[in-house]
Amino acid sequence: MRADAQRNRELIVAAALEVFTECGADASMDRVARTAGLSVGALYRHFPDRRALLEHIATDALSDLLAFGRAASAEQSATRWEVLVRLVAHCTVLPLAMTKSLLGDIGAHVRLAALAAESDALFEELARGAQQEGDLRGDVAPRAVIGVLNTAVCRPGARVDDPLVTVVLDGLKAR
Template sequence: MTADPETTLRADARRNRDQILAAAKSIFAVSGPEVPMEEIARAAGVGVGTLYRRFPDRDALVRAVAMDNFERVLIDARAIAAEETSSWRALERLLRQSVELQLSIQLAMVSHRALVILKSDPEVRRLRDDILAVLDEFVDGAKAEGRLRLDVGAGDIAILFATLLRQVRAKSTDVAEMAARRCVGIMIDGLSARPGTELPGRPITSHDLDPAEDHI
Protein backbone atom coordinates (compact mmCIF):
# COMPACT_ATOMS: atom_id res chain seq x y z
CA MET A 1 0.00 0.00 0.00
CA THR A 2 1.14 3.55 -0.66
CA ALA A 3 0.62 6.56 1.54
CA ASP A 4 -2.28 8.87 0.74
CA PRO A 5 -0.69 11.84 -1.13
CA GLU A 6 -2.97 14.32 0.66
CA THR A 7 -2.04 12.92 4.07
CA THR A 8 1.64 13.06 3.16
CA LEU A 9 1.25 16.66 2.00
CA ARG A 10 -0.43 17.65 5.27
CA ALA A 11 2.32 15.93 7.28
CA ASP A 12 5.01 17.71 5.24
CA ALA A 13 3.27 21.06 5.70
CA ARG A 14 3.03 20.52 9.46
CA ARG A 15 6.67 19.49 9.67
CA ASN A 16 7.76 22.55 7.70
CA ARG A 17 5.69 24.81 9.95
CA ASP A 18 7.15 23.26 13.10
CA GLN A 19 10.70 23.61 11.73
CA ILE A 20 10.11 27.26 10.86
CA LEU A 21 8.67 28.06 14.30
CA ALA A 22 11.55 26.28 16.07
CA ALA A 23 14.11 28.16 13.99
CA ALA A 24 12.33 31.49 14.50
CA LYS A 25 12.20 30.98 18.27
CA SER A 26 15.94 30.32 18.47
CA ILE A 27 16.88 33.23 16.23
CA PHE A 28 14.41 35.69 17.78
CA ALA A 29 15.74 34.85 21.26
CA VAL A 30 19.27 35.83 20.22
CA SER A 31 18.78 38.53 17.58
CA GLY A 32 15.20 39.77 17.95
CA PRO A 33 12.36 39.49 15.42
CA GLU A 34 13.85 41.81 12.78
CA VAL A 35 16.28 39.24 11.36
CA PRO A 36 16.02 38.55 7.59
CA MET A 37 13.37 35.99 6.74
CA GLU A 38 15.94 34.24 4.53
CA GLU A 39 18.02 33.53 7.63
CA ILE A 40 15.06 31.89 9.33
CA ALA A 41 14.28 29.79 6.26
CA ARG A 42 17.90 28.66 6.05
CA ALA A 43 17.98 27.69 9.74
CA ALA A 44 14.69 25.80 9.31
CA GLY A 45 16.01 23.90 6.31
CA VAL A 46 13.24 25.12 4.01
CA GLY A 47 13.08 27.41 1.00
CA VAL A 48 12.08 31.05 1.34
CA GLY A 49 9.00 30.32 -0.78
CA THR A 50 7.91 27.63 1.70
CA LEU A 51 8.34 30.05 4.59
CA TYR A 52 6.19 32.70 2.93
CA ARG A 53 3.51 30.17 2.04
CA ARG A 54 3.20 29.30 5.73
CA PHE A 55 3.67 32.87 7.01
CA PRO A 56 2.91 35.58 4.42
CA ASP A 57 4.84 38.27 6.31
CA ARG A 58 6.99 38.85 9.39
CA ASP A 59 4.00 39.93 11.48
CA ALA A 60 2.32 36.57 10.87
CA LEU A 61 5.48 34.73 11.95
CA VAL A 62 5.95 36.83 15.10
CA ARG A 63 2.32 36.25 16.03
CA ALA A 64 2.63 32.50 15.45
CA VAL A 65 5.74 32.28 17.64
CA ALA A 66 4.04 34.25 20.45
CA MET A 67 0.85 32.18 20.20
CA ASP A 68 2.82 28.93 20.30
CA ASN A 69 4.71 30.06 23.40
CA PHE A 70 1.61 31.23 25.27
CA GLU A 71 -0.24 28.02 24.36
CA ARG A 72 2.64 25.95 25.74
CA VAL A 73 2.65 27.93 28.98
CA LEU A 74 -1.12 27.49 29.35
CA ILE A 75 -0.89 23.74 28.68
CA ASP A 76 1.88 23.47 31.28
CA ALA A 77 -0.11 25.51 33.81
CA ARG A 78 -3.22 23.35 33.43
CA ALA A 79 -1.19 20.14 33.61
CA ILE A 80 0.51 21.39 36.79
CA ALA A 81 -2.88 22.27 38.30
CA ALA A 82 -4.11 18.73 37.61
CA GLU A 83 -0.98 17.02 38.95
CA GLU A 84 -0.16 19.00 42.10
CA THR A 85 -2.12 18.75 45.33
CA SER A 86 -0.31 21.80 46.75
CA SER A 87 -0.97 25.23 45.23
CA TRP A 88 2.42 26.45 46.46
CA ARG A 89 4.24 23.61 44.69
CA ALA A 90 2.11 24.31 41.61
CA LEU A 91 3.12 27.98 41.69
CA GLU A 92 6.79 27.04 42.06
CA ARG A 93 6.61 24.64 39.12
CA LEU A 94 4.86 27.17 36.91
CA LEU A 95 7.49 29.82 37.56
CA ARG A 96 10.40 27.42 37.08
CA GLN A 97 8.99 25.87 33.90
CA SER A 98 7.88 29.08 32.21
CA VAL A 99 11.09 29.73 30.32
CA GLU A 100 8.93 29.66 27.16
CA LEU A 101 7.41 32.90 28.38
CA GLN A 102 10.80 34.58 28.23
CA LEU A 103 10.78 34.76 24.44
CA SER A 104 7.30 36.27 24.29
CA ILE A 105 8.38 39.01 26.69
CA GLN A 106 11.65 39.61 24.83
CA LEU A 107 9.76 39.85 21.53
CA ALA A 108 7.59 42.61 22.92
CA MET A 109 10.53 44.48 24.43
CA VAL A 110 12.89 44.26 21.46
CA SER A 111 10.58 45.19 18.60
CA HIS A 112 7.95 47.92 18.52
CA ARG A 113 6.18 46.07 15.73
CA ALA A 114 6.08 42.87 17.82
CA LEU A 115 4.71 44.83 20.77
CA VAL A 116 1.89 46.19 18.61
CA ILE A 117 1.07 42.68 17.36
CA LEU A 118 0.89 41.18 20.85
CA LYS A 119 -1.12 44.10 22.26
CA SER A 120 -3.81 44.14 19.61
CA ASP A 121 -4.35 40.43 18.94
CA PRO A 122 -7.52 39.08 20.64
CA GLU A 123 -6.25 35.49 20.67
CA VAL A 124 -3.02 36.50 22.40
CA ARG A 125 -5.13 38.47 24.90
CA ARG A 126 -7.36 35.44 25.50
CA LEU A 127 -4.38 33.17 26.18
CA ARG A 128 -2.85 35.77 28.49
CA ASP A 129 -6.08 36.02 30.47
CA ASP A 130 -6.35 32.23 30.71
CA ILE A 131 -2.80 32.00 32.09
CA LEU A 132 -3.55 34.73 34.63
CA ALA A 133 -6.70 32.88 35.72
CA VAL A 134 -4.65 29.78 36.54
CA LEU A 135 -2.07 31.94 38.31
CA ASP A 136 -4.87 33.50 40.41
CA GLU A 137 -5.93 30.01 41.52
CA PHE A 138 -2.38 29.09 42.51
CA VAL A 139 -1.92 32.32 44.45
CA ASP A 140 -5.21 32.00 46.36
CA GLY A 141 -4.52 28.36 47.16
CA ALA A 142 -0.93 28.97 48.26
CA LYS A 143 -2.11 31.72 50.62
CA ALA A 144 -4.73 29.39 52.07
CA GLU A 145 -1.99 26.81 52.67
CA GLY A 146 0.07 29.39 54.54
CA ARG A 147 2.96 28.98 52.09
CA LEU A 148 2.71 32.28 50.18
CA ARG A 149 3.08 35.63 51.87
CA LEU A 150 -0.29 37.33 52.20
CA ASP A 151 0.79 40.76 50.99
CA VAL A 152 1.35 39.79 47.34
CA GLY A 153 -1.07 39.12 44.49
CA ALA A 154 -0.95 37.44 41.11
CA GLY A 155 -0.21 40.82 39.53
CA ASP A 156 2.86 41.26 41.73
CA ILE A 157 4.16 37.87 40.62
CA ALA A 158 3.48 38.51 36.92
CA ILE A 159 5.27 41.88 37.05
CA LEU A 160 8.22 40.43 38.98
CA PHE A 161 8.58 37.57 36.53
CA ALA A 162 8.38 39.80 33.45
CA THR A 163 10.83 42.34 34.90
CA LEU A 164 13.26 39.61 35.85
CA LEU A 165 13.29 37.97 32.43
CA ARG A 166 13.58 41.15 30.39
CA GLN A 167 16.66 42.16 32.39
CA VAL A 168 18.58 38.91 31.80
CA ARG A 169 21.55 39.57 29.53
CA ALA A 170 24.60 37.33 29.18
CA LYS A 171 27.38 36.42 26.77
CA SER A 172 25.81 33.06 25.96
CA THR A 173 22.35 31.51 25.99
CA ASP A 174 23.53 28.92 28.55
CA VAL A 175 24.56 31.63 31.01
CA ALA A 176 21.36 33.60 30.35
CA GLU A 177 19.20 30.54 31.04
CA MET A 178 21.16 29.72 34.22
CA ALA A 179 20.84 33.32 35.39
CA ALA A 180 17.09 33.31 34.75
CA ARG A 181 16.64 30.09 36.72
CA ARG A 182 18.73 31.40 39.61
CA CYS A 183 16.74 34.64 39.72
CA VAL A 184 13.45 32.72 39.66
CA GLY A 185 14.76 30.68 42.61
CA ILE A 186 15.54 33.87 44.54
CA MET A 187 12.12 35.25 43.61
CA ILE A 188 10.34 32.13 44.90
CA ASP A 189 12.32 32.33 48.14
CA GLY A 190 11.16 35.93 48.58
CA LEU A 191 7.52 34.98 47.96
CA SER A 192 7.40 32.32 50.66
CA ALA A 193 5.44 33.11 53.82
CA ARG A 194 7.83 34.15 56.57
CA PRO A 195 8.67 37.29 58.54
CA GLY A 196 10.19 39.90 56.25
CA THR A 197 9.98 43.48 55.09
CA GLU A 198 6.43 44.76 54.91
CA LEU A 199 5.47 45.80 51.40
CA PRO A 200 3.96 49.24 50.76
CA GLY A 201 0.42 49.62 49.45
CA ARG A 202 -1.75 46.60 48.73
CA PRO A 203 -1.35 43.38 46.73
CA ILE A 204 -1.49 43.95 42.96
CA THR A 205 -4.05 41.62 41.41
CA SER A 206 -4.32 40.30 37.87
CA HIS A 207 -7.17 42.79 37.32
CA ASP A 208 -4.79 45.67 38.03
CA LEU A 209 -2.60 44.75 35.07
CA ASP A 210 -2.98 46.80 31.91
CA PRO A 211 -3.78 44.35 29.08
CA ALA A 212 -1.86 46.64 26.74
CA GLU A 213 1.34 45.96 28.65
CA ASP A 214 3.53 42.86 28.40
CA HIS A 215 3.57 41.68 32.02
CA ILE A 216 2.70 38.18 30.85
Protein backbone atom coordinates (compact mmCIF):
# COMPACT_ATOMS: atom_id res chain seq x y z
CA MET A 1 0.00 0.00 0.00
CA ARG A 2 1.29 3.46 -0.88
CA ALA A 3 2.38 5.64 2.03
CA ASP A 4 -0.38 8.23 1.46
CA ALA A 5 -3.03 5.50 1.23
CA GLN A 6 -1.75 3.93 4.44
CA ARG A 7 -1.81 7.34 6.16
CA ASN A 8 -5.41 7.90 4.99
CA ARG A 9 -6.43 4.46 6.26
CA GLU A 10 -4.90 5.22 9.65
CA LEU A 11 -6.70 8.61 9.74
CA ILE A 12 -10.01 6.89 8.96
CA VAL A 13 -9.56 4.29 11.70
CA ALA A 14 -8.55 6.91 14.29
CA ALA A 15 -11.51 9.11 13.32
CA ALA A 16 -13.90 6.15 13.40
CA LEU A 17 -12.75 5.24 16.92
CA GLU A 18 -13.34 8.82 18.04
CA VAL A 19 -16.73 9.17 16.34
CA PHE A 20 -18.02 5.69 17.24
CA THR A 21 -16.93 6.15 20.85
CA GLU A 22 -18.74 9.48 21.03
CA CYS A 23 -21.85 8.66 18.98
CA GLY A 24 -22.08 4.87 18.83
CA ALA A 25 -21.50 2.45 15.97
CA ASP A 26 -24.44 3.88 14.01
CA ALA A 27 -22.72 7.26 13.60
CA SER A 28 -22.65 8.68 10.10
CA MET A 29 -19.85 7.61 7.77
CA ASP A 30 -19.87 11.23 6.54
CA ARG A 31 -18.96 12.32 10.05
CA VAL A 32 -16.14 9.77 10.18
CA ALA A 33 -14.78 11.11 6.87
CA ARG A 34 -15.06 14.74 8.03
CA THR A 35 -13.32 13.94 11.32
CA ALA A 36 -10.54 12.22 9.37
CA GLY A 37 -10.25 15.27 7.10
CA LEU A 38 -10.97 13.14 4.03
CA SER A 39 -13.72 12.77 1.47
CA VAL A 40 -16.41 10.13 1.85
CA GLY A 41 -15.08 8.61 -1.37
CA ALA A 42 -11.66 8.13 0.25
CA LEU A 43 -13.31 6.42 3.22
CA TYR A 44 -15.27 4.05 0.97
CA ARG A 45 -12.17 3.20 -1.09
CA HIS A 46 -10.66 1.76 2.08
CA PHE A 47 -13.80 0.36 3.70
CA PRO A 48 -16.76 -0.53 1.45
CA ASP A 49 -19.26 -0.20 4.29
CA ARG A 50 -19.63 0.51 8.02
CA ARG A 51 -19.43 -3.19 8.87
CA ALA A 52 -16.03 -3.54 7.15
CA LEU A 53 -14.72 -0.57 9.14
CA LEU A 54 -16.09 -1.91 12.42
CA GLU A 55 -14.68 -5.38 11.71
CA HIS A 56 -11.28 -3.84 10.97
CA ILE A 57 -11.35 -1.97 14.30
CA ALA A 58 -12.46 -5.10 16.18
CA THR A 59 -9.83 -7.28 14.48
CA ASP A 60 -7.12 -4.75 15.34
CA ALA A 61 -8.29 -4.57 18.95
CA LEU A 62 -8.30 -8.34 19.44
CA SER A 63 -4.97 -8.73 17.62
CA ASP A 64 -3.49 -6.07 19.91
CA LEU A 65 -4.93 -7.78 22.99
CA LEU A 66 -3.45 -11.13 21.93
CA ALA A 67 -0.02 -9.69 21.11
CA PHE A 68 0.13 -7.88 24.44
CA GLY A 69 -1.12 -10.94 26.34
CA ARG A 70 1.32 -13.31 24.71
CA ALA A 71 4.26 -10.98 25.33
CA ALA A 72 3.25 -10.48 28.97
CA SER A 73 2.70 -14.24 29.42
CA ALA A 74 6.20 -14.96 28.14
CA GLU A 75 7.76 -12.96 31.00
CA GLN A 76 8.99 -15.61 33.38
CA SER A 77 9.38 -13.23 36.33
CA ALA A 78 5.67 -12.32 36.48
CA THR A 79 3.03 -14.42 38.21
CA ARG A 80 -0.02 -15.39 36.16
CA TRP A 81 -2.11 -13.06 38.37
CA GLU A 82 0.21 -10.13 37.60
CA VAL A 83 -0.03 -10.90 33.88
CA LEU A 84 -3.82 -11.17 34.14
CA VAL A 85 -4.08 -7.79 35.91
CA ARG A 86 -1.79 -6.15 33.32
CA LEU A 87 -3.86 -7.66 30.52
CA VAL A 88 -7.08 -6.36 32.11
CA ALA A 89 -5.49 -2.89 32.33
CA HIS A 90 -4.52 -3.10 28.66
CA CYS A 91 -8.04 -4.15 27.73
CA THR A 92 -9.45 -0.94 29.17
CA VAL A 93 -7.63 1.12 26.50
CA LEU A 94 -8.95 -0.97 23.61
CA PRO A 95 -12.36 -0.51 21.92
CA LEU A 96 -13.64 -3.79 23.34
CA ALA A 97 -17.21 -2.60 23.96
CA MET A 98 -17.56 -2.07 20.22
CA THR A 99 -15.82 -5.37 19.54
CA LYS A 100 -18.10 -7.23 21.94
CA SER A 101 -21.22 -5.83 20.29
CA LEU A 102 -19.90 -6.91 16.89
CA LEU A 103 -19.15 -10.42 18.14
CA GLY A 104 -22.77 -10.81 19.18
CA ASP A 105 -23.76 -10.19 15.55
CA ILE A 106 -20.72 -11.69 13.85
CA GLY A 107 -22.29 -13.93 11.26
CA ALA A 108 -19.65 -14.89 8.70
CA HIS A 109 -16.55 -13.05 9.95
CA VAL A 110 -14.43 -16.09 10.69
CA ARG A 111 -11.18 -14.27 11.53
CA LEU A 112 -12.81 -12.11 14.18
CA ALA A 113 -14.50 -15.12 15.76
CA ALA A 114 -11.16 -16.99 15.78
CA LEU A 115 -9.41 -14.04 17.45
CA ALA A 116 -12.13 -13.90 20.11
CA ALA A 117 -11.72 -17.63 20.78
CA GLU A 118 -7.92 -17.21 21.04
CA SER A 119 -8.28 -14.32 23.48
CA ASP A 120 -10.71 -16.36 25.60
CA ALA A 121 -8.22 -19.25 25.61
CA LEU A 122 -5.44 -16.90 26.72
CA PHE A 123 -7.54 -15.53 29.58
CA GLU A 124 -8.58 -19.04 30.58
CA GLU A 125 -4.95 -20.21 30.63
CA LEU A 126 -3.93 -17.21 32.76
CA ALA A 127 -6.84 -17.77 35.14
CA ARG A 128 -5.97 -21.45 35.52
CA GLY A 129 -2.31 -20.57 36.13
CA ALA A 130 -3.23 -17.89 38.68
CA GLN A 131 -5.39 -20.43 40.50
CA GLN A 132 -2.55 -22.96 40.55
CA GLU A 133 -0.25 -20.29 41.97
CA GLY A 134 -2.85 -19.51 44.66
CA ASP A 135 -3.48 -15.89 43.60
CA LEU A 136 -6.92 -16.32 42.01
CA ARG A 137 -9.89 -17.73 43.88
CA GLY A 138 -10.22 -21.43 43.23
CA ASP A 139 -14.00 -21.47 43.54
CA VAL A 140 -14.54 -19.58 40.28
CA ALA A 141 -14.13 -21.59 37.09
CA PRO A 142 -11.66 -20.06 34.60
CA ARG A 143 -14.49 -19.79 32.03
CA ALA A 144 -16.54 -17.80 34.57
CA VAL A 145 -13.54 -15.52 35.19
CA ILE A 146 -13.66 -14.63 31.49
CA GLY A 147 -17.33 -13.72 31.75
CA VAL A 148 -16.78 -11.54 34.81
CA LEU A 149 -13.81 -9.78 33.23
CA ASN A 150 -15.75 -9.24 29.99
CA THR A 151 -18.45 -7.49 31.99
CA ALA A 152 -15.89 -5.23 33.62
CA VAL A 153 -13.72 -4.27 30.63
CA CYS A 154 -15.92 -4.72 27.53
CA ARG A 155 -18.16 -1.75 28.24
CA PRO A 156 -18.06 1.91 27.27
CA GLY A 157 -15.97 3.98 29.64
CA ALA A 158 -14.07 1.08 31.21
CA ARG A 159 -10.87 2.27 32.86
CA VAL A 160 -8.30 0.38 34.86
CA ASP A 161 -9.01 2.57 37.92
CA ASP A 162 -12.80 2.64 37.75
CA PRO A 163 -14.76 1.11 40.63
CA LEU A 164 -16.20 -1.82 38.66
CA VAL A 165 -12.81 -3.05 37.42
CA THR A 166 -11.32 -2.58 40.90
CA VAL A 167 -14.15 -4.47 42.62
CA VAL A 168 -14.02 -7.31 40.08
CA LEU A 169 -10.26 -7.77 40.47
CA ASP A 170 -10.51 -7.50 44.26
CA GLY A 171 -13.29 -10.10 44.22
CA LEU A 172 -11.29 -12.53 42.10
CA LYS A 173 -8.11 -12.23 44.18
CA ALA A 174 -7.53 -15.14 46.57
CA ARG A 175 -7.43 -14.15 50.22
